[in-house]
Amino acid sequence: MSGDTDKTSRGVQGEVPTPDKLLHAGSEGEFTAEDLVLASGRDVNPKNLEWAERRMQEKGARASLDELLP
Numbered sequence: 001m002s003g004d005t006d007k008t009s010r011g012v013q014g015e016v017p018t019p020d021k022l023l024h025a026g027s028e029g030e031f032t033a034e035d036l037v038l039a040s041g042r043d044v045n046p047k048n049l050e051w052a053e054r055r056m057q058e059k060g061a062r063a064s065l066d067e068l069l070p
Helices: 033-039 046-059 061-066
Strands: none
Touching: 033 046, 033 061, 046 061
């Protein structure tokens, strides 16, 4: 083992982990009412889609999803 430290952890068979810039929580790009319904843990149905669309209009699309994500 040399004195050089590897700044990137190696996974199984030398694979490099996915860089942070490629990992997304979901609110970085565009999303739909269906995405909001799924993030809330609800079933996708017309009633819940209407709820999500109203929420996105009232709070803003990004804020409505950011509230639900950890």
